[in-house]
Amino acid sequence: MVAGHLQEKNGYFYAVLSYKDAQGKRKTKWIPTGYLIRGNKKKAEAFLMEQRQTFQLPAEDTEAVEKGELFADYLERWLKIAKSTIAITTYSSYDGMMKSTIVPWFRKTGVTITKLTAQDIQDFYTAQLARVKSNTVIHYHALIHRALKYAVKTDQLSVNPADKVDRPRKNGFQPAFYDKDEINQLLACVKGTLIETPVMLAAFYGLRRSEAVGLRWDAIDFQQNTITIQHTVIACRLNGKYEVIARDTTKTKSSRRTLPLAAPIRKYLLNTIFAFACAICSCLFDFVVRSFHLA
Structure with missing residues (x-):
């Protein structure tokens, strides 16, 4: 009733x-x-x-x-619900994957959420593995599984069909490192630019891009000689446009760490502060002189 x-x-x-x-x-x-x-x-x-x-x-x-509700429509509805419970970067990633690949595929099949089978999901994975790496399909799997888990939680489904699908095997990652000459060449290229300091710190400490860009002066303790990684800055696509997101968090809990402030880096940062202070003083002096002449 x-x-x-x-x-x-x-x-x-x-x-x-x-x-x-x-x-x-x-x-x-x-x-x-x-x-x-x-x-x-x-x-x-x-x-x-x-x-x-x-x-x-x-x-x-x-x-x-x-x-029945199309699975493609359900995914779009679920993402609106999940938006307030997931990180903004996760939402941006999910939104991009859904709009570019997942939703168009399942909308074309016309399958409803109640009729969705493990074979439907497997067919999607098989088709995607022919064009992208398995690591990308693993991200698709995580999204689909999470969305269907919510459907089970809210009694829209009795079982999660994604549980019956094997997750694609992860690609082995082969990292490539800069050698000494390449690092020196990189630092020479950025010298005197706005990104000199973050590139210098990223190269020395092996920081993520978001960590290097997110470093602030309050993270540097010149008395204790430490540098704390606790603030990050990322760019992601939201509502059709790129936005810069600053957060007092790191990618993982273990990424929030305190590192020793090495002597060469300490000297470099102090020189940077000194140069910055001199530039400010110079600007102030010019302003006072010009104001005096105008008076």
Whole structure:
């Protein structure tokens, strides 16, 4: 039996019924009771109960329920729900994967969430493995599994079909390192530019790009001779445009760490501060001189 309540409008009682359509969206239906507000509340309540007991979904919603929600539509709806529970970078990654690959594929198949099988998911993985590396398909798998896990949690599915699909085997990663000459060449290229300091620190400490760009002066302790990695800056695509996100967090808990401030780096940073202070003083001096001449 659907939920409902009485509502007063223009001197009359109305029965307001509340139900969910095939997509899980809340809808309401107003039904006039024909009873004036004064002295007819019990009659209106009896009318409301009758309407709640006999209510049937509108034809368009009944058809939608029988047909079922497309898995592609479910994924888009799920991501809107999950947005507030996941990191902004994760949301950006999921949004990109869904729009570029996952949603178009499953929309083309026309499979509904209730009819989705492990074989449907496996067919998708097999097709993607022919064009991208398995590590990318592993990311697709993580997204699909998480979305279907929510469907099981909310009783839209009894089992998660992604549990029956083997996750693709991860590619072996072969890192490539700069040698001494390449590092020196890189530092020579960035010398005197805005990225000189972050590149210098990234090269010396092996920092991630987000960690190097996110370093602030308050992370440097010249008394204790330490440098703390605790702030990161990343760029991600949100709502169709790139945005810069600064966070007082790192990629993982273990990434938040304190490193020794090596003597060459300490000297370099102190020289950087000194040069910056001299530049400010020079600008202030020029400003005062110009102001004096104008006066």
